[in-house]
Amino acid sequence: MMTDDLSTTIAKFISQVLKKDLNDVLRAIEIPTHHHQGDRALPCFRWSKEAKKAPKILAEVFKKEIEKSELPEDVDRVEALSGYLNFYAKTDVLTRKTLNQILSKPTSYGFVDSKAPPLAIIEFSSPNIAKPFSIGHLRSTNIGACLSRIFQARGWKVVRINHLGDWGTQFGKLMSAYRRWGKAEDLQEYPMDALYKLYVKFHEQEVSDPTLIDEAREWFSKLEKGDSDAKELWEWFREMTMKELSRLYGRLGVEFDHFWGESYYVHLLPELVSDLEAQGIAKESERALIVDLEPYNLHTCLIQKKDESSLYMTRDLAAAIYREEKFSFDQMLYVVGTPQKLHFQQLFKLLDLMGKPWHKKCEHIMFGHMAFGDEAMSTRKGNIVFLKDVIDKSVEMARQTVEEKNPELENKDMVAEQVGLGAI
DSSP states (O other), rough: OOHHHHHHHHHHHHHHHHHHHHHHHHOOOOSSSSSGGEEEEEEEEGGHHHSSHHHOOOOOOOHHHTSSSSSOTTTEEEEEEETEEEEOOOOOHHHHHHHHHHHHHHTTOOOOOOOOOEEEEEOOOOBBBTOOOBBBGHHHHHHHHHHHHHHHHOOEEEEEOOOOOOOOOOHHHHHHHHHHHHHHHHHHHHHHHHHHHHHHHHHHHTTTHHHHHHHHHHHHHHHHOHHHHHHHHHHHHHHHHHHHHHHHHHTTTOSSOOOOOOGGGGGHHHHHHHHHHHTTEEEEEETTEEEEEEGSSEEEEEOOOTTTBBOOOHHHHHHHHHHHHHHHHHEEEOOGGGGGGGHHHHHHHHHHTTTTTTGGGEEEEEOOOOTTTEEOOTTTTTTOOOOHHHHHHHHHHHHHHHHHHHHOSHHHHHHHHHHHHHHO
C-alpha cells in the first residue's frame, strides 16, 4: 500500500471526488515503471466490473469527473491511459514541501517510530578468513549496510551479521600450503599477502600434484575432529584476518552486531544431520549424505561428505535455524551474489522440507559480480583486486586534486579520505 504524502493526498482527492473507499484507493495506487507515465497511477480495473465498463473507458470517465474539481496543489495534471489514471506532480511544490520537512527534522526525517518494532536479520559482507578482502566484496558490504540503515529508518530493529567464511576445505588447503612452503616471519610481517600467496601457490601446484587436495581434505577433517595442530593454525589464520578486517570496516564506516562465521555453528551439525536422517530427508549415497531435490528442479544437495566433513549448505542450515530460535525474526535477508542463487533456493527448500514455515521470511538479495575484461576475479587464479589498494589509490588521487586546486584547504587528509571513499 502506498502511504507516502503524495499518494495519500491523491487518494483522499480521488476518494472524495469519485466517492470511493479511501483504503481501497490507497491499496490501488502505484508508482509507474516509467517516468513518462506520471508520478503516481491508479489502475481502474478493480472498479470495471462494478461500473460495467472496460478499464480503458472507465479511466476516461474518471478523468472527466476529476476535471470538474480543483486538483490538489501537489498535482499538475491527470491523464487517462490504457485503463490507468496517471497523476503528474508539481515538482517545485513537492521539492519545497520536502525540503521544509527535512529542515524541520534534520536528524530524524524519514524515520518511523515503532513501539513494537519488527526484527530483520541482515547477513552481508561475509568475506573468507585468510584471504584478502577484494573489491568484489564491496557490493555485499555496501548493499547490506544501506539496507540496514533503511530498515532502521523504517522503524525496524536490525541485527547485522557477518557470516565469515571461516570453515571448510579451503583451510585444509592453507594448512597444507603453510606446512609445505610457509614461513612464520612472512605471516607476521605481511599476513594477508603471505596467506594469499600460499593459497594461490597451492592451486598452481595442485595441477601437477593431485595428491595435494587429498592432503587438504585430511587437514580439514583433522580440524573438524578437534586436532590441536590444525586448530592452532586455524585460530592463528583467523586472528590475523580479523585484525585486518577490523581496520577496513572502520575505514568504510560499516558496523556489525555479530561476527558469527561458519565455525560458530559447527557444534550444532551432528544433531542437524541426525534430524535430517530421522525425518527421511537425507539419505546415504556412496557413503555421503545427500538430499534429492530433483523433484523440485533443484538438483541433488550434498549434506555431508563421506569422511563426515560438513559443507557450506550444512552450516547455512544450522545458522538459519539457530537465528530463528534466538531472534524469532520477521525477515532475514542474505546479501550474496547472483552465482549463489541455486544454493539459496536449495537452502529455503530444505528448511521447508524440515517443517520450518518461517523459510518464507528468508530472502536472497542478489547482485552481479565484478569482472575485469572478460574474466571474473578468482582468488585461486590470483587475479583479484584488493579493496584496500583501490581505496588507497582513490584517496591518493583525491589528495592530488586538493593540492592542485585548493592547496590552502584545512584537514586535507580527512577531505581526501572522505572524497576517495565517496567516489568508490
